[in-house]
Amino acid sequence: MRSSTGKIIAMALIAVFAFSLVLSGCAKPKEEVILGLIAPLTGSKADQGRQFKEGAEAAVKVINEEGGILGHPVRLEIIDDEGRPENAANAASRLAAMDGVIAVVGPSSTASVSAAAPILQDAGLILWSPAASTGSLVTENQLVYIIANPISVYAKYMPAYAQETLGATKVAIINVSDDWGRNVTNAQLEILDDYGLEAVEVTSYTQGDREFRSQITAMMAENPDVLFLNCHYTEGALITKQTRDLGYDVPILVQATCVYPQFLEIAGEQGEGVVSFDSYPPSDSAIRQEKTAWWKETFGYADFETYHINSYDIVMMYKYAFEEVGNFDDVEAVAEVIGNISGFQGILVERTHDENRLPASDVFYPIVVRDGAWVSLETGQ
């Protein structure tokens, strides 16, 4: 009796021991890691900020459904910088002080990236902007990346089109008076000669201005063959509208920063015929329509625009880079993997970096406003 009781107790102890061994062998859920997102969710670039947010959220959703990054679930920490450099710097400080942040998506402009980069770099965090396009941000900062084609690449699109398609020789340029606007204009001015163009008037405006008739009158007094608008969409639409209202039918070329539905809404009928150059296949292309349908069905968002694509791909490339390195701590190794990215299949196009760690793509799609929509220039004509 005693021996059988002892056996039972012994077996029970063995069972408890074995069970505890099994339990201790079970993996604890890994701690979540944080991706910082600095975006202009309010202010004049709110639509851009919304796209940053929705693109990053969609990518994080996909990543978490597939098991996270290195097994860690991912959370977005979203901070609104209103598109202001000083707020971007504050947002960078907050993220730098936060535990668990592995990298940052954003901010938007060249000025905001310049303000945030030193703070994040000191904290050992990589910054990847979905919208900034100044190449020196990357070449001068080891932990900074951009996904948009650099200015040095797309500055030539307008002059080339003006010369080859319009046969223009005289150009007037208006730019927003910020770092991006000045950099694009300066890059264009440097290459105008190569395309047989002369800048007969170069003028600027302050972000948020509404009245441009003085600038337009000054530009048109020089009788240009074409106008280059290095503007954001609200002001680009107003300049287009006011140019037409004043009775000028000069061809207008705008930067991709104007390729928004709001440009069409504000410019109305006067926006017809305006030409731009997008780095992605336009909305009437088969691939874009297919991806747009998938995007809306999968994530429930109303639209699928440039900065959705950029933010989504940045988050996905972060995942790729961290998993290539195998940890979150070796930031320099992660930065090197990102810098060497080649043929990464993004949501719409392949991503490759050149020897300067800049996007290597030089593909662009001429688009035009026809019947109130941005469409391929070829099919729209």
Next chain:
Amino acid sequence: MGFSLVFSVLRIINFSYGSIFMLGAFVGLTVLGLVGKSFLAAFLAVVVVLGFVGVLVERLVVRPLREKGAPPFLALVSTLGASIFLQAAAEVIWGAEVRGYPILFPQQFYTVAGARISFTEVVTLLFAIGLMVGLQAYVKWGKMGKAMRAVAQDTQAAALMGVNVNQVITFVFAVGSAMGAAGGLLTGTYYGYAQPAMGFMVGLKGFIAAIVGGMGSVAGAGLGGFLIGMTEALGGAYISFDYKEVILFSVLLLVLLIRPSGILGHSIREKV
């Protein structure tokens, strides 16, 4: 005009006008979406709704300070806070993005002395002049306008003569806000969009216009606005568009140095 009206009666600066202006554009846009392309319906709705918002700003933000005898600069800060609150509220209600306006007027153009003018510009100009002249006439000859002038001259004496000072102040906030909101509707119609951030610079320039024209003078505010617009346009065209804000603020400094009370303003003597 709103800045001048409130200043003339209370000697405070109401910085909520920038946001009231923006709300005028958004309320107008909403009404146009509900009733169709009726500018008049949008105008009436904007004036009533934002006039009421102006009353709320006075009751909730300004009056408590006034009743406690707080110095005027505190009202400036509290109305600035109200402005930020109203902008945030607009972002919650309508979203932070740019919203396009429908085309309300025929797209017709006229050439006058070589200048091309649109029908929308003519309507906007006539409406703005009508509002300014109407307000000026009301302040001069209307019953409440006379009461406003009485309160502006001497609040205590006006109260002793039977003027309901609180009612006058509430009325001033309502009218000032309605005017600012009408400006927002006209701007939305003219430029074709509304955006929550659109009121900040307008509020600042409206304030400068009121200072240049003479704080407390409705006609001065109109004149100040005209001069500011011309300074920006001509300064930009003949000097540099990069420096148009510098030119604008230089003119403000010049006016303040030469005539501190503004072009049509009267100097205020404080008794000690």
